[in-house]
Amino acid sequence: EDQVTQSPEALRLQEGESSSLNCSYTVSGLRGLFWYRQDPGKGPEFLFTLYSAGEEKEKERLKATLTKKESFLHITAPKPEDSATYLCAGTSGNQFYFGTGTSLTVIP
């Protein structure tokens, strides 16, 4: 069964305290692994797509990496405005499988 699992469910960090979010997947013939950010009451906002193992992408304090079994979203020196729920999703073609997200809180 194709699925995506995220951990931890929730994470509290002090401002400046770097950490990583995990996304493990069992999606047959993965054609893309996506990361999104979702703020309360809003639709998810696209961050990154990773297509093959070993690929890395960066945006400001965020860096996403991909292996054959999992993806990591590394957050370096986070700020309070990075507080949000981070979602990952995999696709094998036309169907998408989302994880349940990691709720990140960054404390000033």
Place this chain on the structure above:
Amino acid sequence: EAQVTQNPRYLITVTGKKLTVTCSQNMNHEYMSWYRQDPGLGLRQIYYSMNVEVTDKGDVPEGYKVSRKEKRNFPLILESPSPNQTSLYFCASSFGASYGYTFGSGTRLTVV
């Protein structure tokens, strides 16, 4: 501004009363999809469309219908809503299945 527009944002209805949630995108995207988001279950795909007149079921299609008569529009139809369809619904679009989505702002549906 490039966007996906859903209407309405909030809707309270009664069991069995047919309703339509509209979705429109202005980015000339070929791929469109509907999701529902429930606590603890995450986003689950209801239906998707790869292009005009081409639609297919996602993970949770029961009780829903869609149509794609024009490239920009992808309405979600609930013919006979039931309380278990109370949820937050999102429409999304992209250039293709391997590209990142642009999501709408969501429709919070309550069926009583």
